[in-house]
Amino acid sequence: MTAAVTPKGERRRDALVSAAADLLCEGGFDAVRHRAVAARAGLPLASTTYYFDSLDELIAAAVEHIALREAELLRAQLDRLSRRRRGPESTAELLVDLLVDDDPAGARLISRYERFIACARQPGLRDVQRRIRRLRADAASELVTRCGRRARAELLTALVCTVDGAVVSALVEELESPRATARATLIDVIDVLAPYELTVRR
Numbered sequence: 001m002t003a004a005v006t007p008k009g010e011r012r013r014d015a016l017v018s019a020a021a022d023l024l025c026e027g028g029f030d031a032v033r034h035r036a037v038a039a040r041a042g043l044p045l046a047s048t049t050y051y052f053d054s055l056d057e058l059i060a061a062a063v064e065h066i067a068l069r070e071a072e073l074l075r076a077q078l079d080r081l082s083r084r085r086r087g088p089e090s091t092a093e094l095l096v097d098l099l100v101d102d103d104p105a106g107a108r109l110i111s112r113y114e115r116f117i118a119c120a121r122q123p124g125l126r127d128v129q130r131r132i133r134r135l136r137a138d139a140a141s142e143l144v145t146r147c148g149r150r151a152r153a154e155l156l157t158a159l160v161c162t163v164d165g166a167v168v169s170a171l172v173e174e175l176e177s178p179r180a181t182a183r184a185t186l187i188d189v190i191d192v193l194a195p196y197e198l199t200v201r202r
Contacts, residue, residue: 013051015041020062021069025111029118032059060124063115067132074098074139078146085148085196092186098143099136099163100179106171109178113168136160144194151194159193162186 019040023031034048034055041047052058077098086094101108119126137160144151144159151159163182170181 009051012041012043012047015043016048016051016058017061017065020058021065024059024062024115025066025108027107028111028114029059032062056122056124060128063125063128066115067128067135070132071135074135078139078142081143081146083146083148088187088190091144091147091149091190091194092183094143094147095140095159095163095186095190096179096183098139099160100167100182102179106178109167110171113164113171133160145197147194148197149190149194150197155193159186159189162189162193 016037020032020037023036023040032055035045037058038045038048048055048058052061081094101112103109115125115129119129137156140160141151141156144156162185166182166185167178170176170178
Protein backbone atom coordinates (compact mmCIF):
# COMPACT_ATOMS: atom_id res chain seq x y z
CA MET A 1 0.00 0.00 0.00
CA THR A 2 1.46 3.36 -1.01
CA ALA A 3 1.38 6.40 1.25
CA ALA A 4 -1.12 8.09 -1.06
CA VAL A 5 -3.81 5.49 -0.32
CA THR A 6 -3.25 5.03 3.39
CA PRO A 7 -5.75 6.74 5.72
CA LYS A 8 -3.13 9.39 6.52
CA GLY A 9 -2.41 9.85 2.82
CA GLU A 10 -6.09 10.20 2.01
CA ARG A 11 -6.51 12.81 4.75
CA ARG A 12 -3.57 14.79 3.41
CA ARG A 13 -4.80 14.57 -0.17
CA ASP A 14 -8.29 15.66 0.91
CA ALA A 15 -6.80 18.58 2.85
CA LEU A 16 -4.92 19.72 -0.25
CA VAL A 17 -8.04 19.46 -2.43
CA SER A 18 -10.14 21.37 0.08
CA ALA A 19 -7.47 24.07 0.37
CA ALA A 20 -7.23 24.38 -3.40
CA ALA A 21 -11.02 24.62 -3.66
CA ASP A 22 -11.10 27.42 -1.07
CA LEU A 23 -8.36 29.33 -2.87
CA LEU A 24 -10.08 28.85 -6.21
CA CYS A 25 -13.34 30.27 -4.85
CA GLU A 26 -11.59 33.18 -3.17
CA GLY A 27 -9.12 34.24 -5.81
CA GLY A 28 -9.69 32.32 -9.02
CA PHE A 29 -7.25 30.11 -10.90
CA ASP A 30 -4.29 32.42 -10.30
CA ALA A 31 -4.64 31.85 -6.56
CA VAL A 32 -4.12 28.09 -6.85
CA ARG A 33 -0.37 27.59 -6.64
CA HIS A 34 1.59 24.77 -5.02
CA ARG A 35 2.98 26.94 -2.24
CA ALA A 36 -0.36 28.62 -1.46
CA VAL A 37 -2.24 25.30 -1.39
CA ALA A 38 0.32 23.65 0.87
CA ALA A 39 0.31 26.64 3.24
CA ARG A 40 -3.51 26.70 3.41
CA ALA A 41 -3.60 22.95 4.09
CA GLY A 42 -0.82 23.20 6.69
CA LEU A 43 1.32 20.66 4.84
CA PRO A 44 4.85 20.66 3.40
CA LEU A 45 5.26 22.19 -0.04
CA ALA A 46 6.44 18.85 -1.48
CA SER A 47 3.10 17.24 -0.61
CA THR A 48 1.37 18.93 -3.55
CA THR A 49 3.64 17.25 -6.09
CA TYR A 50 3.65 13.99 -4.13
CA TYR A 51 -0.12 13.54 -4.28
CA PHE A 52 -0.75 15.22 -7.66
CA ASP A 53 1.11 14.79 -10.93
CA SER A 54 0.48 18.39 -11.97
CA LEU A 55 -1.18 21.62 -10.92
CA ASP A 56 -3.89 20.96 -13.51
CA GLU A 57 -4.72 17.66 -11.80
CA LEU A 58 -5.00 19.43 -8.45
CA ILE A 59 -7.23 22.13 -9.94
CA ALA A 60 -9.48 19.51 -11.54
CA ALA A 61 -9.84 17.79 -8.15
CA ALA A 62 -10.63 21.15 -6.55
CA VAL A 63 -13.36 21.88 -9.11
CA GLU A 64 -14.84 18.43 -8.44
CA HIS A 65 -14.76 19.21 -4.72
CA ILE A 66 -16.61 22.47 -5.33
CA ALA A 67 -19.24 20.55 -7.31
CA LEU A 68 -19.83 18.22 -4.36
CA ARG A 69 -20.13 21.21 -2.01
CA GLU A 70 -22.66 22.86 -4.31
CA ALA A 71 -24.69 19.66 -4.58
CA GLU A 72 -24.90 19.39 -0.78
CA LEU A 73 -25.94 23.03 -0.41
CA LEU A 74 -28.58 22.77 -3.14
CA ARG A 75 -30.03 19.62 -1.58
CA ALA A 76 -30.14 21.17 1.88
CA GLN A 77 -31.97 24.26 0.59
CA LEU A 78 -34.53 22.20 -1.31
CA ASP A 79 -35.16 19.91 1.66
CA ARG A 80 -36.22 22.94 3.71
CA LEU A 81 -38.67 24.17 1.07
CA SER A 82 -42.36 23.34 1.47
CA ARG A 83 -44.69 22.70 -1.46
CA ARG A 84 -47.20 25.49 -2.06
CA ARG A 85 -48.28 27.84 -4.82
CA ARG A 86 -46.09 30.95 -4.80
CA GLY A 87 -46.24 34.26 -6.66
CA PRO A 88 -43.55 35.74 -8.93
CA GLU A 89 -41.78 37.71 -6.21
CA SER A 90 -41.59 34.79 -3.79
CA THR A 91 -40.50 32.32 -6.48
CA ALA A 92 -37.85 34.72 -7.79
CA GLU A 93 -36.53 35.29 -4.26
CA LEU A 94 -36.21 31.54 -3.67
CA LEU A 95 -34.50 30.97 -7.01
CA VAL A 96 -31.99 33.70 -6.23
CA ASP A 97 -31.33 32.16 -2.81
CA LEU A 98 -30.78 28.82 -4.54
CA LEU A 99 -28.62 29.89 -7.48
CA VAL A 100 -26.77 33.03 -6.37
CA ASP A 101 -24.31 32.96 -3.47
CA ASP A 102 -24.88 35.47 -0.70
CA ASP A 103 -21.40 36.86 -1.25
CA PRO A 104 -21.09 40.62 -0.60
CA ALA A 105 -17.53 40.79 -1.96
CA GLY A 106 -18.47 38.83 -5.07
CA ALA A 107 -15.35 36.63 -5.04
CA ARG A 108 -17.22 33.30 -5.11
CA LEU A 109 -19.52 34.49 -7.87
CA ILE A 110 -16.64 35.72 -9.98
CA SER A 111 -14.88 32.39 -9.45
CA ARG A 112 -17.98 30.47 -10.58
CA TYR A 113 -18.16 32.25 -13.91
CA GLU A 114 -14.40 32.13 -14.37
CA ARG A 115 -14.70 28.34 -14.15
CA PHE A 116 -17.40 28.36 -16.82
CA ILE A 117 -15.17 30.30 -19.20
CA ALA A 118 -12.09 28.25 -18.33
CA CYS A 119 -13.75 25.16 -19.78
CA ALA A 120 -13.24 26.58 -23.25
CA ARG A 121 -9.47 26.47 -22.73
CA GLN A 122 -9.25 23.50 -20.38
CA PRO A 123 -11.22 20.54 -21.79
CA GLY A 124 -10.42 18.51 -18.68
CA LEU A 125 -12.77 20.72 -16.67
CA ARG A 126 -15.73 20.46 -19.03
CA ASP A 127 -17.29 17.28 -17.67
CA VAL A 128 -17.38 18.47 -14.07
CA GLN A 129 -18.68 21.89 -15.09
CA ARG A 130 -21.43 20.24 -17.12
CA ARG A 131 -22.38 18.23 -14.04
CA ILE A 132 -22.50 21.40 -11.96
CA ARG A 133 -24.76 23.05 -14.52
CA ARG A 134 -27.06 20.02 -14.55
CA LEU A 135 -27.19 20.03 -10.75
CA ARG A 136 -28.19 23.69 -10.76
CA ALA A 137 -30.81 23.14 -13.47
CA ASP A 138 -32.27 20.10 -11.68
CA ALA A 139 -32.41 22.04 -8.42
CA ALA A 140 -34.15 24.96 -10.13
CA SER A 141 -36.64 22.54 -11.68
CA GLU A 142 -37.49 21.03 -8.31
CA LEU A 143 -37.85 24.47 -6.73
CA VAL A 144 -40.18 25.62 -9.51
CA THR A 145 -42.30 22.48 -9.00
CA ARG A 146 -42.48 23.08 -5.25
CA CYS A 147 -43.74 26.58 -5.99
CA GLY A 148 -46.70 25.15 -7.93
CA ARG A 149 -45.16 25.96 -11.30
CA ARG A 150 -43.75 24.07 -14.25
CA ALA A 151 -41.01 24.66 -16.80
CA ARG A 152 -40.29 22.68 -19.94
CA ALA A 153 -36.64 21.67 -20.37
CA GLU A 154 -35.81 24.43 -22.83
CA LEU A 155 -37.51 27.06 -20.69
CA LEU A 156 -35.78 25.79 -17.57
CA THR A 157 -32.45 26.25 -19.33
CA ALA A 158 -33.52 29.78 -20.23
CA LEU A 159 -34.49 30.40 -16.60
CA VAL A 160 -31.05 29.42 -15.27
CA CYS A 161 -29.33 31.34 -18.07
CA THR A 162 -31.41 34.39 -17.15
CA VAL A 163 -29.99 34.24 -13.64
CA ASP A 164 -26.44 33.72 -14.89
CA GLY A 165 -26.73 36.58 -17.38
CA ALA A 166 -28.15 38.96 -14.81
CA VAL A 167 -25.38 38.12 -12.33
CA VAL A 168 -22.58 38.57 -14.87
CA SER A 169 -24.10 41.85 -16.03
CA ALA A 170 -24.27 43.12 -12.45
CA LEU A 171 -20.66 42.08 -11.79
CA VAL A 172 -19.48 43.96 -14.89
CA GLU A 173 -21.60 47.08 -14.50
CA GLU A 174 -21.19 47.38 -10.72
CA LEU A 175 -24.53 49.17 -10.63
CA GLU A 176 -26.43 46.94 -8.23
CA SER A 177 -25.86 43.78 -6.25
CA PRO A 178 -25.95 40.61 -8.37
CA ARG A 179 -28.69 39.14 -6.22
CA ALA A 180 -30.90 42.20 -6.58
CA THR A 181 -30.31 42.30 -10.34
CA ALA A 182 -31.13 38.60 -10.74
CA ARG A 183 -34.25 38.96 -8.57
CA ALA A 184 -35.59 41.93 -10.55
CA THR A 185 -34.92 40.17 -13.85
CA LEU A 186 -36.61 36.96 -12.73
CA ILE A 187 -39.73 38.72 -11.50
CA ASP A 188 -40.25 40.06 -15.02
CA VAL A 189 -39.98 36.66 -16.74
CA ILE A 190 -40.94 34.01 -14.19
CA ASP A 191 -44.57 33.72 -15.28
CA VAL A 192 -43.44 33.14 -18.88
CA LEU A 193 -40.60 30.73 -18.23
CA ALA A 194 -42.21 28.90 -15.29
CA PRO A 195 -45.97 29.43 -15.37
CA TYR A 196 -48.33 28.03 -12.78
CA GLU A 197 -49.10 24.34 -13.06
CA LEU A 198 -52.62 23.93 -14.39
CA THR A 199 -54.95 22.05 -12.08
CA VAL A 200 -57.32 19.53 -13.57
CA ARG A 201 -60.93 20.05 -12.57
CA ARG A 202 -62.98 16.90 -11.96
